[in-house]
Amino acid sequence: MDLAFFGVQLLNGLQYGLLLFLIASGLTLIFGIMGIINLAHGAMYMIGAYLVYDLTFRLGNFWLAILVAIPIAIALGLIIERLFLDTLYKRDHLYQVLLTFGLILVLNEMQRIIWGGDVHSVPIPELFSGRIQLTDNLQYSHYRLFVMGVCLALAGVIYWVIRHTRLGIIIRAGAVNRDMVEGLGINVRTLFTLIFSVGVALTAFAGMIAAPLTSIAPGMGDSILITCFVVVVIGGIGSIKGAFWGAILIGMAETFGSVLIPSLASMVIYLIMAAVLLVKPRGLFA
Amino acid sequence: MKTTFKKCALTSLIAAGMAVGSAAYASDNGAVKLGLMLPYTGTYTALGEAITNGLELAIAQHGDQLGGRDVQYIKLDSEANPSRAPQNMSRLVRGDNVDFVIGPVHSGVAMGMLRVAQQTGAITIIPNAGLGAATNELCMPNVFRTSFSMWQDSYPMGKVAYELGHRRVVTITWDYAGGKEDLAGFEEAFTEAGGEIVRQILVPFPNTEFQSYLAQIASDRPDAVYTFFAGGGGVSFVRDYAAAGLKDSIPLLGSGFLTDGNLAAIGEAGEGVMTTLHYAETLDTPQNRAFVEAYQEAYGQMPDTYAVQGYDTGMMLVQAMAAVEGDTSDRERLIEALASVQLDSPRGPLSFSASHHPIQNVYLREIRNGKHEVVGIAHENLEVPDEACRM
Numbered sequence: 323m324d325l326a327f328f329g330v331q332l333l334n335g336l337q338y339g340l341l342l343f344l345i346a347s348g349l350t351l352i353f354g355i356m357g358i359i360n361l362a363h364g365a366m367y368m369i370g371a372y373l374v375y376d377l378t379f380r381l382g383n384f385w386l387a388i389l390v391a392i393p394i395a396i397a398l399g400l401i402i403e404r405l406f407l408d409t410l411y412k413r414d415h416l417y418q419v420l421l422t423f424g425l426i427l428v429l430n431e432m433q434r435i436i437w438g439g440d441v442h443s444v445p446i447p448e449l450f451s452g453r454i455q456l457t458d459n460l461q462y463s464h465y466r467l468f469v470m471g472v473c474l475a476l477a478g479v480i481y482w483v484i485r486h487t488r489l490g491i492i493i494r495a496g497a498v499n500r501d502m503v504e505g506l507g508i509n510v511r512t513l514f515t516l517i518f519s520v521g522v523a524l525t526a527f528a529g530m531i532a533a534p535l536t537s538i539a540p541g542m543g544d545s546i547l548i549t550c551f552v553v554v555v556i557g558g559i560g561s562i563k564g565a566f567w568g569a570i571l572i573g574m575a576e577t578f579g580s581v582l583i584p585s586l587a588s589m590v591i592y593l594i595m596a597a598v599l600l601v602k603p604r605g606l607f608a
Numbered sequence: 609m610k611t612t613f614k615k616c617a618l619t620s621l622i623a624a625g626m627a628v629g630s631a632a633y634a635s636d637n638g639a640v641k642l643g644l645m646l647p648y649t650g651t652y653t654a655l656g657e658a659i660t661n662g663l664e665l666a667i668a669q670h671g672d673q674l675g676g677r678d679v680q681y682i683k684l685d686s687e688a689n690p691s692r693a694p695q696n697m698s699r700l701v702r703g704d705n706v707d708f709v710i711g712p713v714h715s716g717v718a719m720g721m722l723r724v725a726q727q728t729g730a731i732t733i734i735p736n737a738g739l740g741a742a743t744n745e746l747c748m749p750n751v752f753r754t755s756f757s758m759w760q761d762s763y764p765m766g767k768v769a770y771e772l773g774h775r776r777v778v779t780i781t782w783d784y785a786g787g788k789e790d791l792a793g794f795e796e797a798f799t800e801a802g803g804e805i806v807r808q809i810l811v812p813f814p815n816t817e818f819q820s821y822l823a824q825i826a827s828d829r830p831d832a833v834y835t836f837f838a839g840g841g842g843v844s845f846v847r848d849y850a851a852a853g854l855k856d857s858i859p860l861l862g863s864g865f866l867t868d869g870n871l872a873a874i875g876e877a878g879e880g881v882m883t884t885l886h887y888a889e890t891l892d893t894p895q896n897r898a899f900v901e902a903y904q905e906a907y908g909q910m911p912d913t914y915a916v917q918g919y920d921t922g923m924m925l926v927q928a929m930a931a932v933e934g935d936t937s938d939r940e941r942l943i944e945a946l947a948s949v950q951l952d953s954p955r956g957p958l959s960f961s962a963s964h965h966p967i968q969n970v971y972l973r974e975i976r977n978g979k980h981e982v983v984g985i986a987h988e989n990l991e992v993p994d995e996a997c998r999m
Binding site for chain 2: 324326327330331334335337338438439440441442443445446453455457459460461462463535536537538539540541542545576577578580581584587588
């Protein structure tokens, strides 16, 4: 493996990892603070991509489409939290798992009813349609670099909020001991609504900016969900820092695993998860 | 899902009512029952509907009759669900007593159906599923296929790739049976011709993150890449391949399913991509022009490969039932009639091999201006060897 090839794969791993982080960050927040295993998280990713596909063609502009799609995603999170999850907080975990599993079916079917079973795509926006030359015969889209930048910036913002704001203190405390936070007079119900909507918005946003890089097809969120759970478990449930490094680790592992040990490609991330859990049963940063 | 099922049930009920009503006048034989076991919900809905449309069009063009008897359609949603296949098929064969079973789309469902076909001897016509075994290891007298096998569509590309001057090729597909059968066909023909497969890449199914593989291909510097992906994977691969700047230096070849039905989503990235398939909607023959026109008039949309497969299934029934004058009681004679069907299909001349698989042309197509233009016939009247078939 020569140096250029190694560098290119490093870039690929980083870009994939950063996108994974964006999806996994919402999942880990919801999981860690609300204690809810949101199985419908992947479906939200898919909804984000379909929204942008639909709105790009309606409005004729990708950026405008994202601007319109974000509030829709937040509203979707609000509705699901207030209407459905809210009634189940007092119940056993199993009910919440059942609910979010049911949501996968409902959202997938809604997607079929609204947008049909065809495969769609969104063109790469004009502004970033250029490419850089990585090696003599391999190019890299400007848009991929842009996505990396956005993911890094969002990671920075999330880190700042968690570390340096009052809300962040509550979130961190909530991840450690929810009852204590409630005991201190924090309105947990409002916190839950906020966390869930932000979590849904983050993954939907990931779907939106990933839309020009992928094909928009039914069930596209289902496979990414498993990978994101691996990220969350490796990083430590509820830890944003864990989600970040977990995502980078998995991004690199999938990228290098697929070219260095192709026969194990589909197992690599699970082997890593098993290894991490053996050494640190609660994940790397929890 | 439930409403669709109800709708289906209702349609078949009405159809049954009408058939019974008219049969009393038309013939003492009763209606011919066609059991359609196709996906009418889920990912493969469009395929199931296209096949049904094609089938109904063919029979409608012949007075809505088969061998002088009226036709009753019994539609059952297979949901493309392999685990329900044996039960669904039994329902059609034992419950509804159908004369012919037509289905499925999905190869996994085909496996389940074949078991019941063997137990009951029900005459089954497969209008899509491309798994090689259906007419090879698992072949039986009462099973026919009007579509393709993975091998049949990819084998001709091996020869074409060599003739285009490519000597070193990387092949890439998903790590599952269909993908591997497809690559096997290409690799067989390509190495026979003298070419070398420098690397075979198997991507975990249904992963569509291709960046690391593209870097691998770039560093391998093959003369060309041959690929099989379908649906979202096909769209992603062709777009990512073009976005990585590889398309100009390393031509992309593929199975027709890479781009069929996906041209709009692939967009400009598909220009120049060459594929082989047993049909192209742009095929310039009188038969195809007439078919496209009739289909558009009936359904208001362009037919695709699946519609042709449905249409040919209908034409096969028309011809065989005419040969036996509508008499389905003599099974041997009926199977004999089906096996000797020869069609002037929209896809070209079509007949059946000893293993009941189509002998057909496979076309070389290139995407130009967002259309599959037929460059030529990649392999004329290609017969699948099906060496393991004993019947």
